Amino acid sequence: MSESLDSGPPPQAPNPPTPTTPLRQRLAELRGPAAQPHPLDARALAALAANPGCKRRALLDGAGVDKTALASALGSPAAYGQSQFAFMRGNAFEAKVKADGGKELVRLLGLDSPAEVASVRVPDLSAAGPEGRAARTALALREATATGGWTLLDHPMLALEVAGSPAYLEPDVVVVRPDGRWTVVEIKSFPMIDGSADAAKVGAAARQAAVYVLALERVAALTGGASVAHTVLLVCPKDFSNLPTASVVDVRKQLSVTRRQLARLTRIEDLAAALPEGATFDLERPAEELTAAVESVSAAYAPECLAACELAFHCRDRARESGAVEALGRAVRGELGGLTTVGAVLAAARGGTDHPADDPAVTALRRAAALRADALKEAAGCR
Template sequence: MSSYPPDGPPQTTLRQRLADLRGPAVPPRPLDARALAALAANPGCGRRALLDGAGVDKTALAAALGSPAAFGQSQFAIVRGNSFEARVKGDGGVELLRLTHARLGGGAEPPGPDSRVPDLTAAGPEGRAARTALALREATAAGTWTLLDHPMLALEVAGTPAYLEPDAVVVHPDGRWTVVEIKSFPMIDGAADAAKVGAAARQAAVYVLALEQTAGKLAGAEVGHQVLLVCPKDFSNLPAAALVDVRRERAVTRRQLERLTRVEELAEGLPQGLCFDPARPAAELTEAVSAVTASYAPECLAACELAFHCRERAREAGEPAALGRSVRGELGGLTTVEAALAAAAGARADAGAHAGSGPGTDPTAAALREAARLRAEALASAAARPPYQAPETPECPC
């Protein structure tokens, strides 16, 4: 006799459902700060949210789909970055604390001999996270400048802790905590590449969220919404610092993490038996990935392992977003490239008619027809001009 209730067997728990999506024998891939920052860079992509929430190894999945993506820095960049970070943190972090005081010191006394750099060594990420939390409490209570070198922070993501390791966290004498991001790209004349600064801000916002979870359990602690970005000054190896406000990035990341906690809503409409195990045949994986809605944009190429696969599918479907988010926004109601080309070709069918004439004309289609007309006129004018002939070069008298 069945022991199930009258309405049938109990529903599969969310954890089991995510394990089934990942593959019963595949361990979950832990999220790091870069992955969480990439989520904030494309918050509308349900595919990435589901795969990251389920702990799917997207690198292995992309390789199994036949669209591997090579990520990571070159060995030269890694060596340069490590060398610069060691220089910034040398001598007990004196230079890094000086830069922090210069930018965020306020009325506090400058760092002195009593500044501390506690030892955060412990066994495993859980032990290191606990040791970091203890060091933060002790530094806040001591009221002295304290530098935490590569602390381990825990951030709850979809019900499980994700362990994150920022470059440094500085504790101010007044109890404020500041995240420090050390990057090897240059800061020329006080400004750095905007795209790289944006990526650093999204990554630092993840650390700020993790610090806020720890600060919420400790009276007198406050996490600053400005992070300290330290880069090489101009073309030297000397450090320069700038403040980056991450309130917007923090809000976006928080919303995306809340979406991950509701990953069951993303998995609810998927067919039973769907699995992203990289060991499965490529055709089966392609069908499984296609069942989850994606939001591809060219920026994904620098942040997501599945970007090449999604780009190919977006091009096959004629999605304007494959040309860029700005193009997609300009096209308005024209949801495919074919529709945009057809709208532009309308000028040839209506030869002699003024583009955009008539009531109810779609302004986007009218603009495309006008652009096609101007392009045709320019090409005709160029074709009517005689070919360019270079002037004769006089013979050298010598």
């Protein structure tokens, strides 16, 4: 494969506006003087988009706080995250897909002849810092679109503004096709057996890829003649081998949800301004002080958080202590209306007068309680 893009100075336009100096200083204060900002990746953004009402996660992610370390400091260490074995297996499979200039990936794109393979361009995207890499990627995308032919961008850097703060995202590959269309390629190490993979894992990959597509659309808006595909190429091992195979995944639904949910996020500066005076998430502070700072920001816990957030165990404990019905799941919470605690639910079911009898949730609870009492009487009579 040849390289045709020059290494001229990167443009400045594609980068999102960086936070103002006062906001940068405030976020640094929240992290602590010795803490480096924890990067916000596409997986975290997808999880954040799935729960936009959680101001706690929005602020911690926006400030770059290491939530894994914070959870340990709070006494609720999370078992969340990818195992070292899975991480190494994923890296090894990705290296296989990209070996020899991406020969396997080129095959999956349908390019078979030696001439076609040799014509694929793989530009150098190296630059200083995430801002420089994002600008370099934008330049490479414009050049590839204008030149035509096939171009593979290996680990490009994309910029996306989230709640008023820039996030830098790194997809596995972006393919620029001869017609100027840009396509995201996601490389995953879970198997694709008989042409299909685990639905939950494919769904998670689709939500992550939708974040990349959203960031690509922002670059495309500044690049005339470019279009972003709303389908992604998912590359996985075939059956029980290590041979790469591919499937096209439509992410229009995930893209629509992600776009809408990220737009709902409260801006980071507003969340930071609402904190009590002196609140900080500095891991060097005592556990009691950290707990008070975390509790000063409202959370929107649901059992689904256990698979997506490092602070989920801490938030679950707090939800259980307060008897919040959120601990029972979003579906249950939605059915209970104005009944926000387990105690209130039980009182309503037992005929308490604090809630109107014509409330649909109260009516359903009392009907369920009556049916349960009848079933228990019948069971007792059969003994």
